[in-house]
Amino acid sequence: MTDVLNTMVQAASEAAQALLALYDPASRPPDREAMYALGTKLEATSTSVVRSALDGVDGVGWWDEDESGREVPPGRWWVVDGAEGAVNHVHGLPEWGVTITLVTDGQPELAVIHQPIGDLTYTASRGQGAYLNGSPLHVSAKTDLSAAAVTASQAGSSPEVYERFAGAFAAMASKALLVRNTIPTVFPLLGLAAGQYDVFWQYQPDLPGAASGSLLALEAGAVVSDLSGGAWDVNSADILVAAPGLHAAALEVLA
Incomplete structure (x- = not known):
C-alpha cells in the first residue's frame, strides 16, 4: 500500500x-x-x-x-x-x-x-x-474534561439537527474548558490528532473530512465511535472522536 x-x-x-x-x-x-x-x-x-x-x-x-x-x-x-x-x-x-x-x-x-x-x-x-x-502525531494525554478544548463542525443540516446541536453545545460548554464550532470538518480532527484539541463531535458527518480526519486521529491514538458509543464507519449517522482519557466523559455528556 x-x-x-x-x-x-x-x-x-x-x-x-x-x-x-x-x-x-x-x-x-x-x-x-x-x-x-x-x-x-x-x-x-x-x-x-x-x-x-x-x-x-x-x-x-x-x-x-x-x-x-x-x-x-x-x-x-x-x-x-x-x-x-x-x-x-x-x-x-x-x-x-x-x-x-x-x-x-x-x-x-x-x-x-x-x-x-x-x-x-x-x-x-x-x-x-x-x-x-x-x-x-499523538493525541492529548488529558483525562479531565474540565481542561479539554472541544471542537465540533456543524453546518448545512436541518432544523432538527440544529436544535440537537444547540443542546449538545450548551451541555458540553458547561463541562469543558471551551467549545468551538468550525468548518470544514477535517481541520479540527487534524488538530485533535496533533493533541491541540481533545474532543470532536458532529451530527450527520461531512464524509470526506470525517473519513480522512478520523483515520488520522485514530492512528494518532484517539478513540473513534458513534454517539451511542458503538463502532463508527463512514455510513454512521454521527461521530465522536476523543483522546482516550476523555472519550467516556464526552460520550456521557453527548449521548
Whole structure:
C-alpha cells in the first residue's frame, strides 16, 4: 500500500497547488451566488487533477454523493474533497486543502490531506500511525474534561439537527474548558490528532473530512465511535472522536 499512499500524496499536492494558484487572501465574495461560483470552480479544478492521478489504481471506484447519495456501498472507494474548506478559500482564509481517503468496506484505510498554506501534508495508514510532514502525531494525554478544548463542525443540516446541536453545545460548554464550532470538518480532527484539541463531535458527518480526519486521529491514538458509543464507519449517522482519557466523559455528556 506504500505505492498507493505515495500516489495519493502526489495527487493531493498537485491538486492543492492548482487551488493555490486561484487563492487570493483579499477575496471577499459579495453574496451566495458569487461564493457558489468560486467554490464550484475550485472543486472542478482540483478534482480533475486528483482523478487524473488516481484513475490508474485498480479496483477502486469513485464515490460521488451527488450520484449515489450519502451512503458508501461495500467495496473500495475513493472519497475525495477537491476543495475541503472552499468557503474559507473564497473568503481569503487559510484553512482549506485537498482530502483523499481510500475507504474499504466502510472503513477508512489510507488518508492524505494537503494544506498548501504552510505546506502541510498529513498521512495515515490503518495500523501504521499518523504523520504530519513525516513526523508522528499523538493525541492529548488529558483525562479531565474540565481542561479539554472541544471542537465540533456543524453546518448545512436541518432544523432538527440544529436544535440537537444547540443542546449538545450548551451541555458540553458547561463541562469543558471551551467549545468551538468550525468548518470544514477535517481541520479540527487534524488538530485533535496533533493533541491541540481533545474532543470532536458532529451530527450527520461531512464524509470526506470525517473519513480522512478520523483515520488520522485514530492512528494518532484517539478513540473513534458513534454517539451511542458503538463502532463508527463512514455510513454512521454521527461521530465522536476523543483522546482516550476523555472519550467516556464526552460520550456521557453527548449521548
